[in-house]
Amino acid sequence: MPVRPIRKVLVANRGEIAVRVMRTCRDLGIAAVAVYSPSDRASLHVRYATEAYPLRGPSERAGYLHVEQIVAIARRSGADALHPGYGFLSENPALPRACQQQGVTFIGPCAEVMETMSSKTQARHTMQQAGVPVVPGLQHAAGSEQEALSCARKIGFPVMLKAALGGGGKGMRKVDDQAAFSSAWQATRGEAKLSFGDDTVYVEKFLDKPRHIEVQVFGDTHGRVRAFPERECSVQRRHQKVLEESPSPFVTDELRSRMATVACQAAAAVGYVGAGTIEFLVDANRNFYFMEMNTRLQVEHPITEMVTGLDLVKLQIDIAQGARLDQLLPAKPLQARGWAMEARVCAEDPAQGFLPSPGPIHHVRQPGGPFVRTDTAVYAGWEITPDYDPLIAKVIAWGADRASTLAHLDRALAEFTIKGCKTNTMFLRQVLHFQDYRGGDYDTGIVQRLLNQSPVWQGHEHRKMALLGAAVLNFERERQSQARVSPTETSADGHNAWRSWVTAS
Amino acid sequence: MPVRPIRKVLVANRGEIAVRVMRTCRDLGIAAVAVYSPSDRASLHVRYATEAYPLRGPSERAGYLHVEQIVAIARRSGADALHPGYGFLSENPALPRACQQQGVTFIGPCAEVMETMSSKTQARHTMQQAGVPVVPGLQHAAGSEQEALSCARKIGFPVMLKAALGGGGKGMRKVDDQAAFSSAWQATRGEAKLSFGDDTVYVEKFLDKPRHIEVQVFGDTHGRVRAFPERECSVQRRHQKVLEESPSPFVTDELRSRMATVACQAAAAVGYVGAGTIEFLVDANRNFYFMEMNTRLQVEHPITEMVTGLDLVKLQIDIAQGARLDQLLPAKPLQARGWAMEARVCAEDPAQGFLPSPGPIHHVRQPGGPFVRTDTAVYAGWEITPDYDPLIAKVIAWGADRASTLAHLDRALAEFTIKGCKTNTMFLRQVLHFQDYRGGDYDTGIVQRLLNQSPVWQGHEHRKMALLGAAVLNFERERQSQARVSPTETSADGHNAWRSWVTAS
Amino acid sequence: MTFIASLRGQEHVLEVDDHDHADGQYTVRLDGEEHTLDARFMPSDITSVLIDGKSYDVDLDRSGHTRDPLDSHLLVHVRGRVVHLEMLEQRRKRLKDMQETLQHHEGPPAIYSPMPGKVVRVLVQQGDRVSHNQGLVVVEAMKMENELRAPKDAVVKRVAAQPGQTVAAEQMLIELA
């Protein structure tokens, strides 16, 4: 297949991942084209790009899901290639298909492979044929609630309901018994429709507190496949990853080698090209089952970059231009150097059940110093809108060993200041300090255990300081409001008046 | 020697280096004590510390140079140890001496070794005795202008005048001929007095455009010394380092091994304990001469951390507690993994001859993404005062090779936004794009060559955009000022009024 | 100036001395005990406080109905801990107490949107009898669906929200009786 050199890439995404991809574009001297929905006009990915074009659609989010519109912009802007990021259209086969038709290089696998893998049911089937172990469950999408329920009864409750096109923890629900089945079925379909534009759902046996461990793979256009050191992703809340690390403290050398072999086997079975991730469920006896393959870059790819020193986006671009893996990677198996962890900072309020917390950002202090990396599109003056995912930043730390990595990440999270929305930063630090996490022996039940055990983030120490500090700040606030405006006016425009005083002082 | 475990460290410094040291303290669970002069009350090192105590003195800077006061605070706060950072008292033997008397562990070498090494003249003498090659010059401090001049005549112009207690590029001056000698002599003494509290100056042969390459060493209390991969520091302006990299593109494996051997030999000759740096001048024929030893952490230590994965501040603390180098470091020679570069961001205006540019900081956007590190104490709301060094941030990048490291650093500098003072960021990027730098074949004349060649930072591209962008911003400014306040008032409080409008929009 | 604070159900009195604070020095009596603070105010409601040599960044978030001058809920972050408290200047506090006494002991309950978002589903109709904890309306924000439930057994008096409707934080969605 003749491959054009890539000189301009359209990034069909927004937020931190769009900026992440554009960073590598800059490093490589490749022009980056942004697309944006109306409320994203001032977003960093638009400012970071060399070109930017508006998306039209019935809703704020719709533009990012509009294949024809995006590929047309790629053509019009003269982009050679398109990078889908994660989420949105990244696992929708219509995108690579449209790219191929329009002569735009898609940075990812071909439509057929994506189709196979993005349908959970087809993927399970294909993997079973390739000799890859899978979790027991329905072999195909459930045609009706009736059929799904009967399968659930057969394999026995609890079961998982999963969106066939789901991923990234979205569109999944555990169902404990028959009574809860109907409402869960509807809710899962609703979320599936909302997030992936398709309400097909299937049923799978629920494994009790498994570990969620995944293997990054890359395939090239010359038939080679390579596996990377595993990522431990068991720290999840509501099936959403919260904190990831590489390597996994649970994985032995023997298990690692087995998982790498099976991951390569899985990718090779579909002739995989580009970056993909095989997600495994691992039980306490170190049996592992194929859960799904994500046919795009993962949110948590930076921890792999930290332990290998490789730029995964660059690898994606190189492979899309036909480069050979044996020229891009050392011949010997890739090993983790040291340790890395990533924490996902979200605009949500842990004190109110992790309620989404959009808002205008008026102050940011990003972490710094040794062995710390931050990926974010947040800046002071930007506004977080309620239209998108609450993930606003990823804080990544490296260390020579697990304990020092943990200390570095904790320090970085403590430094990270974002004012204008609530964030889960405190909760992330609580996880880092939780004994089960520190010990490294944990499964996907860890967050619930932590939440059951203590009303975390609620402080008992430093109460006196909180009172005294709040008193002097309130004192100055009152004094300013008395000096300048009537109490009613203060409360009306409140925050801004106060801020300009502080700035001026 | 009995060594107390270190649980609390007083950091006798300010700015980014104080924060840098405190970061490692946090990682290790060690309490950090800050000291501060009046205008530093709101500085980040005070906010970052667990404790903070004011310094008193006749001038803003004086407190940081007051040995008795600082050591008394260490005692009073119950600090077990004191970290001097770089600059200020870090190379003043009175500090370790006072620490020893007061029973505070000094994180650095003992007073005697510091005395030997911090006096350039004594250091030269000691090194010669140990068989380490030195630059021709006066063996001792010049007692008078007369003596200095006669030495200069003997070794031949041009010569260098250097503060005996100088370092970090401060207190040095090149003198081209006898006519210029007297004023240079006075100026150097003035700066020496100002920066190091001592106006002793000596004379050295000026080497034409040498390379400035240094070797980081560590000695432990058990008589071992180890050398680290070299740092290339030839990019200098007015004898101040601007941009450093490790390894040096000029150093061959053979030269690297010779320099490491001599550096260890030099450190061992004085029984060196802790972190130190041997600075060498290297000529075009790869002959190298001992120039000076810095008996403290270097500004540019992060590039060594990036290529070795070691935390040098942690090593300092471990060694101060009596740990053995053979337990802290791998047995085989330390090798650079990949490449690292550091750019020194200063509050100065390259367009006005690098004039210092203090000011209140009202917006910061720190770089992020893969392979980038930022060390800074700047935050939005803080004010840079004219009292201290213009260095306000260090941007460090890592890469698998030199070319990708350069690209990462360039990208990071492009992202770094600091509003409220002028910075040299654009100039740093010009160095990165300068052909001599890209080629890797450069000496200490590189910055002058760059400045001679082109009025850098002066843009020819994007003029149209500058005009159009300035016009719409000025338009909104005018409209706001017409709508809200009289022109005179606008210009009086000008900036703030404008800002709150932008924030509110 | 005197402030009344409530922290975990306990009331505290904070008196801040009124003289000049240009030097950043504050004297505060907390339940009668005197403290001397050196305070500097940073952007965005962060205060750097030195007290007896200890350094704290005290970081305030208003957590309640920010448009209500009598809402006193604060989230205070100090060294990796969050303290929830309420604090009002004495006279405001008195005003608030008076208002509460004047109002019915319990006003008509209603369901408000806890954040800006979009109504996905309305699960009840006017006149429905609903039981405690029953789902009434689903609001979606940041791609998460949030089901809002009945605070007690009640009757739906009015439905003020429609599926697809964009709603602001604190907007009333369903009125109960």
Add this chain to the structure above:
Amino acid sequence: MTFIASLRGQEHVLEVDDHDHADGQYTVRLDGEEHTLDARFMPSDITSVLIDGKSYDVDLDRSGHTRDPLDSHLLVHVRGRVVHLEMLEQRRKRLKDMQETLQHHEGPPAIYSPMPGKVVRVLVQQGDRVSHNQGLVVVEAMKMENELRAPKDAVVKRVAAQPGQTVAAEQMLIELA
């Protein structure tokens, strides 16, 4: 609204259309050539501009005497380049030109401190004859000594600075005649 700009000695006329810009769309004529910009204003004088699909962050620093409403010096950062220009609204520009015509063609020369700092040495006395480029006073800021020199041959009319004195940016130090 019309602006007069000067860039590398050349004068440019910029006309910004006056109608509503709520949608961020601006029409600007640069020397008669029409451009359509989509502009968003960020904190701190940064403007995000889209023009013909290209994305630019245009970052403005005022570089001159910031307290003078007629000072028009701007440093504009665009994609790693700095453009120095002067720009004033038409009427302000006219006012400025008039003032300059009214003033002496060359005012009494004086030496101003280019930044806040401290006077380290004063190298001349009242009445001294000084020659072009001769050092007059040394101001130190951020640990760097900066020697300020005579702009031409002159006589020292008044010394307004003393060693050790703290000075503000743009403060007059030495008056020449």
